[in-house]
Amino acid sequence: MExxxxxxxxxxxxxxxxxxxxVLSNLSLQVPQGEFLALMGPSGSGKTTLLNLIAGLDxxxxxxxxxxxxxxxxxxxSRLAKWRTRHVGFVFQFYHLLPVLTAYENVExxxxxxxxxxxERKKQVLTxxxxxxxxxxxSHRPGQLSGGQQQxxxxxxxxxxxxxxxxxxxxxxxxxxxxxxxxxELLVILKGALNKTILMVTHDPRAANRAERCLHLEKGQxxxxxxxxxxxxxxxxxx
Amino acid sequence: MEGIAxxxxxxxxxxxxxxxxxxxxxxxEWLGFFVLFTGFAFAGWAxxxxxxxxxxxxxxWLRTSLTAMATMVLVLxxxxxxxxxxFLSNATSEKAKDLKAIITEKWQIPSQMxxxxxxxxxEGAPSKNGDFRVDTTxxxxxxxxxxxxxxxxxxxxxxxxxxFCMDPNKLMTVNDPTIDSLMAxxxxxxxxxxxxxxxxxxxxxxxxxxxxxQKKDLEKVKNAVxxxxxxxxxxxxxxxxxxxxxxxRKAILLTLGDKRKVVVGRERLLALNKRIGETFxxxxxxxxxxxxxxxxxGVFPDGRYNQSAVMxxxxxxxxxxxxxxxxxxxxxPLSDKSLNLVWIRVPDTASFQKVEGQxxxxxxxxxxxxxxxxxxxxxxxFLDAYRDLLWGLRWILVPFILLTMSLIISVAISISVRExxxxxxxxxxxxxxxxxxxxxxxxxxxxxxxxxGFLGSFSTYYLINEVIGGVKFPIAFFPAFMIPxxxxxxxxxxxxxxxxxxxxxxxxxACRIKVSEVFARIS
Numbered sequence: 001m002e003x004x005x006x007x008x009x010x011x012x013x014x015x016x017x018x019x020x021x022x023v024l025s026n027l028s029l030q031v032p033q034g035e036f037l038a039l040m041g042p043s044g045s046g047k048t049t050l051l052n053l054i055a056g057l058d059x060x061x062x063x064x065x066x067x068x069x070x071x072x073x074x075x076x077x078s079r080l081a082k083w084r085t086r087h088v089g090f091v092f093q094f095y096h097l098l099p100v101l102t103a104y105e106n107v108e109x110x111x112x113x114x115x116x117x118x119x120e121r122k123k124q125v126l127t128x129x130x131x132x133x134x135x136x137x138x139s140h141r142p143g144q145l146s147g148g149q150q151q152x153x154x155x156x157x158x159x160x161x162x163x164x165x166x167x168x169x170x171x172x173x174x175x176x177x178x179x180x181x182x183x184x185e186l187l188v189i190l191k192g193a194l195n196k197t198i199l200m201v202t203h204d205p206r207a208a209n210r211a212e213r214c215l216h217l218e219k220g221q222x223x224x225x226x227x228x229x230x231x232x233x234x235x236x237x238x239x
Numbered sequence: 240m241e242g243i244a245x246x247x248x249x250x251x252x253x254x255x256x257x258x259x260x261x262x263x264x265x266x267x268e269w270l271g272f273f274v275l276f277t278g279f280a281f282a283g284w285a286x287x288x289x290x291x292x293x294x295x296x297x298x299x300w301l302r303t304s305l306t307a308m309a310t311m312v313l314v315l316x317x318x319x320x321x322x323x324x325x326f327l328s329n330a331t332s333e334k335a336k337d338l339k340a341i342i343t344e345k346w347q348i349p350s351q352m353x354x355x356x357x358x359x360x361x362e363g364a365p366s367k368n369g370d371f372r373v374d375t376t377x378x379x380x381x382x383x384x385x386x387x388x389x390x391x392x393x394x395x396x397x398x399x400x401x402x403f404c405m406d407p408n409k410l411m412t413v414n415d416p417t418i419d420s421l422m423a424x425x426x427x428x429x430x431x432x433x434x435x436x437x438x439x440x441x442x443x444x445x446x447x448x449x450x451x452x453q454k455k456d457l458e459k460v461k462n463a464v465x466x467x468x469x470x471x472x473x474x475x476x477x478x479x480x481x482x483x484x485x486x487x488r489k490a491i492l493l494t495l496g497d498k499r500k501v502v503v504g505r506e507r508l509l510a511l512n513k514r515i516g517e518t519f520x521x522x523x524x525x526x527x528x529x530x531x532x533x534x535x536x537g538v539f540p541d542g543r544y545n546q547s548a549v550m551x552x553x554x555x556x557x558x559x560x561x562x563x564x565x566x567x568x569x570x571x572p573l574s575d576k577s578l579n580l581v582w583i584r585v586p587d588t589a590s591f592q593k594v595e596g597q598x599x600x601x602x603x604x605x606x607x608x609x610x611x612x613x614x615x616x617x618x619x620x621f622l623d624a625y626r627d628l629l630w631g632l633r634w635i636l637v638p639f640i641l642l643t644m645s646l647i648i649s650v651a652i653s654i655s656v657r658e659x660x661x662x663x664x665x666x667x668x669x670x671x672x673x674x675x676x677x678x679x680x681x682x683x684x685x686x687x688x689x690x691x692g693f694l695g696s697f698s699t700y701y702l703i704n705e706v707i708g709g710v711k712f713p714i715a716f717f718p719a720f721m722i723p724x725x726x727x728x729x730x731x732x733x734x735x736x737x738x739x740x741x742x743x744x745x746x747x748x749a750c751r752i753k754v755s756e757v758f759a760r761i762s
Contacts, residue, residue, distance in 0.1 A: 048758075048759075049755070052754070052755050052758075055668075057667075057668060057754045057755055058753075058754070058755045077672075077673065078672045078673065078674070081667065081670050081671065081672040081673075082670065082672070084668065084669070084670045085669065085670025086670075090668050090669070092758075096661065096665045096668075098662055098665065099298075100291070100294035100295055100298055101291070101294070105287075108287075109666075109669055110669045110670055112287055113669075113670045113671065113675075157669075169758075
């Protein structure tokens, strides 16, 4: 199957004062369409940096990233912003909803950047909120919702533009186990029902267990990959 | 374009007659803009931006209101300063048409000329055929000044009256006899807005109870001013209501019939504790031993002449003649110095230059010599003494205030941006381009600037014009400065410009936020 994400010899360095920090080095990766992929690893291993690079939030120091047919590693900031609107949906650990907007308006936010009429926007927002089971919380502000509900709004906002990729950075990290389970279930349903490609960073093995494949990073390199249930297939992937 | 502008003017100007009309008109105008804006905004994403920006502003309403209040106060100061500067600028700008020229003694301040100069100077000193001749019935007037106190034993600011001695007809000249008889037929007393009872008591007129025909006549009076059938050498005639014009004309006729009768401004009358119809005697302060008795025949309409008083010039001149007759061989010291100014009005610059030349070469005005200058250059010469003060107002105070406004807005927006770095990052993640984030931040600043600027200028306009009655800035001989109608635009404009300039730096910072750094910090 043609990969939807293709990362080739990726490297990312940060500078802290005079020191150059190599966060990712010579990393290659392919993600097929419709896969639910988990990225695991210790803190500082580069998982979030990799996620940010694939989502077009940052630019690599070396290597290339192709998503679909587009070489996003070569895009400028404004073009990347437009690309993100159409192709990437984000789910954050701390939900990151705008506190002054209602659930409806938070979900509507990315659609404002697309050439849609009011009724088209409304239809898409209501569908997304219905999918996450929050049709009855349209006019609630984030402060009036529980953590699990806020994360559902975050997921609705991520899927409302029908993106190519959904990237989730520790989506269950701030939730109790029951809510975390519900969110993971929701992601699995979305992947199954909408055939979305999901990239999820997590520290939680139970969350990773819901993914089809799990990549382990250490010191900026992929050290192994495991398929569902962790013991199906294990191999060294870098170098 | 000029034709279109004139047509718009002819439509709009009649709608704005009083300050109250102006305020109502402005409110309607802004309501119109609001409806238009929301009309457009409902159709698209602009409405979302607008609401989003407003909610961000209301999130910390205390900071937003403090910023707005600071802007309003500064707009108030700028409006006051600009009002004075604009007034002075207009007063010193040369007109191309209907120039007012001032003739004074050439080498001395205060100007004191013999009254014998009056006849020739009023005509513009024509000496031969082809010379320009001023129409003395309506285009010239003489000024003499007579000051006195009602209590010579204890002189105070309140008991002093300073009279302009002139031909009362020059207060208001009715050039068409039919209009004059029309005005006489309208039953409005010279004492308007008061009526004198049989007992001598003055009662405020609540309603004029005019017939429809009389109301129409009042309209004709109003139109007569616009048509030039009623003119005046004094400023402010066009500001008078038709009822006030009729009352003023009747008061003038009374002063023409009895030289003791005078027209006095409201505030001066109040300070003297006198009412219309009452008499008072002045002990002169400048014309020694010429003490005169007066009767109040009328009162100036509320406004720029509140502190003024006008008497018939013949009353003073006759009193001088009488003094000289009673004291043979000992003429009054001011006998040949009683004419202070002559005003003439000429149609254009060429006529002015001609008159100026006629006066300059005339042998009749050699001792003392006189000069003729336009009113604007006369004012400019007078204001020369205040040059440094005005320069400071214009180039130090106003820029400093504008800079302060920018800084206040800049600090408020910077704090707001710092508090919302995460939200800016989220917007970026969702696909908002740097330019769109820039618009959100600039929009917040500009909305605060425009709204508080408008409130600032509107409240300044209302407070100064309606409540205080003008800025009493004691410079030269100008009356209280009234805030011009166009000042209602100054506030929103300077609010928007200072907000824009003050928010450029914080909004640039907002749009340069690095998403990965912000989220790394949160994690």
